[in-house]
Amino acid sequence: MSRTIQNYVNGGWVDASPSDSIAVHDPATCQLLAHCPDSTAADVDVAVRAARDAFDEWRSTPVLVRAQFMHHFKVMVEERFEDISQIVVREHGKTRDEARGEVRRGVESIDFAMSVPVLMRSDGLEDISSGIDETTVRQPAGVFAAITPFNFPFMVPLWFLPTAITCGNTFILKPSPQTPLSTELLFELLDELDLPEGVVNLVNGGVPSATALMEHPDVTGVSFVGSSPVAKIIYETCTRNGKRVQAQGGAKNYIAVMPDANIEASVSNILGAAYGCAGQRCLAAAVAVGVGDAYDQLKDELARQVSGLKVGYGLDETTQMGTVISDSAKERIESMIGQSQDEGAEVVVDGRGLQVAGYEQGSWVGPTLIADVQPNTLMATEEVFGPVLSLMKAEDFDEAVDIINQSRFGNAASIFTSNGRHAREFKYNVNAGNIGVNIGVAAPSASFPFGGQKDSFFGDLHGQGMDSIEFYTERKIVIERWV
Amino acid sequence: MASLNTFGAIMSHAIKLEARLGDWYGSIGEGGKARAADKRRRKLERARRENVLEITLEPIRGLDAADYALELDDGTAPCQAAAAEVAARFYADVAPKINVRAAQRALERCGKEHAALASGATG
Numbered sequence: 180m181s182r183t184i185q186n187y188v189n190g191g192w193v194d195a196s197p198s199d200s201i202a203v204h205d206p207a208t209c210q211l212l213a214h215c216p217d218s219t220a221a222d223v224d225v226a227v228r229a230a231r232d233a234f235d236e237w238r239s240t241p242v243l244v245r246a247q248f249m250h251h252f253k254v255m256v257e258e259r260f261e262d263i264s265q266i267v268v269r270e271h272g273k274t275r276d277e278a279r280g281e282v283r284r285g286v287e288s289i290d291f292a293m294s295v296p297v298l299m300r301s302d303g304l305e306d307i308s309s310g311i312d313e314t315t316v317r318q319p320a321g322v323f324a325a326i327t328p329f330n331f332p333f334m335v336p337l338w339f340l341p342t343a344i345t346c347g348n349t350f351i352l353k354p355s356p357q358t359p360l361s362t363e364l365l366f367e368l369l370d371e372l373d374l375p376e377g378v379v380n381l382v383n384g385g386v387p388s389a390t391a392l393m394e395h396p397d398v399t400g401v402s403f404v405g406s407s408p409v410a411k412i413i414y415e416t417c418t419r420n421g422k423r424v425q426a427q428g429g430a431k432n433y434i435a436v437m438p439d440a441n442i443e444a445s446v447s448n449i450l451g452a453a454y455g456c457a458g459q460r461c462l463a464a465a466v467a468v469g470v471g472d473a474y475d476q477l478k479d480e481l482a483r484q485v486s487g488l489k490v491g492y493g494l495d496e497t498t499q500m501g502t503v504i505s506d507s508a509k510e511r512i513e514s515m516i517g518q519s520q521d522e523g524a525e526v527v528v529d530g531r532g533l534q535v536a537g538y539e540q541g542s543w544v545g546p547t548l549i550a551d552v553q554p555n556t557l558m559a560t561e562e563v564f565g566p567v568l569s570l571m572k573a574e575d576f577d578e579a580v581d582i583i584n585q586s587r588f589g590n591a592a593s594i595f596t597s598n599g600r601h602a603r604e605f606k607y608n609v610n611a612g613n614i615g616v617n618i619g620v621a622a623p624s625a626s627f628p629f630g631g632q633k634d635s636f637f638g639d640l641h642g643q644g645m646d647s648i649e650f651y652t653e654r655k656i657v658i659e660r661w662v
Numbered sequence: 663m664a665s666l667n668t669f670g671a672i673m674s675h676a677i678k679l680e681a682r683l684g685d686w687y688g689s690i691g692e693g694g695k696a697r698a699a700d701k702r703r704r705k706l707e708r709a710r711r712e713n714v715l716e717i718t719l720e721p722i723r724g725l726d727a728a729d730y731a732l733e734l735d736d737g738t739a740p741c742q743a744a745a746a747e748v749a750a751r752f753y754a755d756v757a758p759k760i761n762v763r764a765a766q767r768a769l770e771r772c773g774k775e776h777a778a779l780a781s782g783a784t785g
Contacts, residue, residue, distance in 0.1 A: 499721055
């Protein structure tokens with residue numbers, strides 16, 4: 180009998196209300212790791228009240244003291260770095276390096292939060308009128324929540340939690356019920372950190388707890404990362420309930436490869452972008468557009484390099500690509516590959532039906548390369564969220580940009596080129612929130628906002644960077660005259 | 663033996679190599695060399711933790727752990743020199759394959775220390 184994980188509320192671990200639970204499996208071994216409770220609105224209410232009650236004391240805790248907690252938190256994460264990355268591998272299925280990279284990115288977000296004492300400073304002006312001074316102050320805004328996805332179970336919560344609380348807010352995290360174990364360890368560390376009770380809270384579960392957070396009158400704002408249809412629902416629900424919201428959705432990220440690019444080096448980079456985390460990330464390269472003569476070279480080199488990727492269990496250091504998250508994800512991805520064939524595309528490397536010796540029950544989909552994808556077909560328009568890279572052909576640079584801008588998504592786009600003019604025009608004209616030039620995964624570092632346009636983002640202020648300081652604070656204008 | 667085909671596989675091999683050498687140096691009464699190996703191991707652990715960024719996830723080709731097997735039979739000077747030579751060759755081969763400079767530098771430094779041990783330049 181596996182254990183059921185607990186919520187963390189008001190400084191202690193508590194059972195969720197009795198309800199159905201969600202089984203958490205290692206997607207490679209199929210080993211049952213734990214059960215995740217499906218917390219109720221009542222569980223959420225307890226957590227929100229704890230966060231609300233903690234707010235006044237926490238906001239008046241000096242910002243340098245709040246930042247000091249982050250210094251200690253970072254040390255704890257560094258000390259448990261390998262343990263955390265191992266848990267990420269086991270519950271998600273990604274490779275060990277990918278898990279380490281995820282933890283590293285999380286640490287960068289803690290680093291960023293240490294800058295809050297500087298970043299929260301505001302401005303002012305003396306003598307805005309005779310003897311009158313006017314200043315701006317930033318204040319924490321209240322109780323914030325984040326609803327985070329399965330694909331980066333440790334990193335994405337850290338995009339939000341450290342900055343939110345260092346700004347003086349209190350916080351509730353609801354992680355994906357598919358991968359709750361990384362956040363369980365995250366909260367074990369936060370528990371050791373000895374923050375005041377109620378500053379950070381963890382509510383495990385699915386739709387009921389997410390809905391309760393979005394509808395609770397004492398929650399000021401919600402951050403979300405997930406698919407576009409859900410992001411749209413989150414945005415609409417939160418705005419209807421008068422909340423701040425930043426909802427990052429799905430993607431269909433294009434990469435243009437120009438004839439002047441170094442094809443072999445570009446393909447090595449594109450490989451990581453397309454098949455890293457088995458394609459289960461919002462910055463995954465989904466479509467490579469070969470421009471002119473680059474198309475055939477790109478297809479040949481991709482086929483050669485994709486075939487050489489080693490798929491296996493993530494805890495084996497030599498594995499270069501792990502599993503997808505579940506059997507249902509595998510079925511969906513394999514079905515989409517079949518549909519693309521029906522639409523006339525050529526499956527150059529077929530990852531369907533892959534078996535990995537010793538892990539026969541795992542949710543494996545091998546790296547897949549699909550060529551001759553046409554505009555407006557499934558692989559050109561729909562997010563796969565799996566290890567599938569499609570190839571399209573454009574006659575010239577302008578056509579490549581047109582193809583990319585037709586997408587309803589606008590998360591990321593990259594160009595591989597040695598031509599500065601094309602790079603500049605790409606940056607200037609492509610409608611995507613994160614642009615890569617000779618970089619396949621245009622992942623913003625923690626001090627920059629994580630971009631996103633069109634159906635890839637709903638809201639005004641993005642996660643990370645100065646946007647996060649704006650999101651987590653309220654500006655107050657003070658006009659003073661002393662006679 | 664495993665292929666050294668990822669950043670993690672290379673760094674973990676280096677960490678295990680230093681741990682094994684550290685234990686061995688300790689067992690043959692070479693305390694100074696054991697401490698130096700432990701220091702290198704800790705530096706490499708840090709390099710693995712801090713440099714595993716997206717760009718390091720590109721596949722790495724042409725390296726196999728079997729080519730760097732250590733023969734730690736006894737503590738004689740020739741045996742120590744041979745072990746240091748293997749380690750130095752390992753670092754010389756893997757460092758250019760790592761595309762993050764800080765991690766590459768950590769590997770290069772380890773290689774230099776082993777090369778010095780192999781030539782008897784330091785004790």
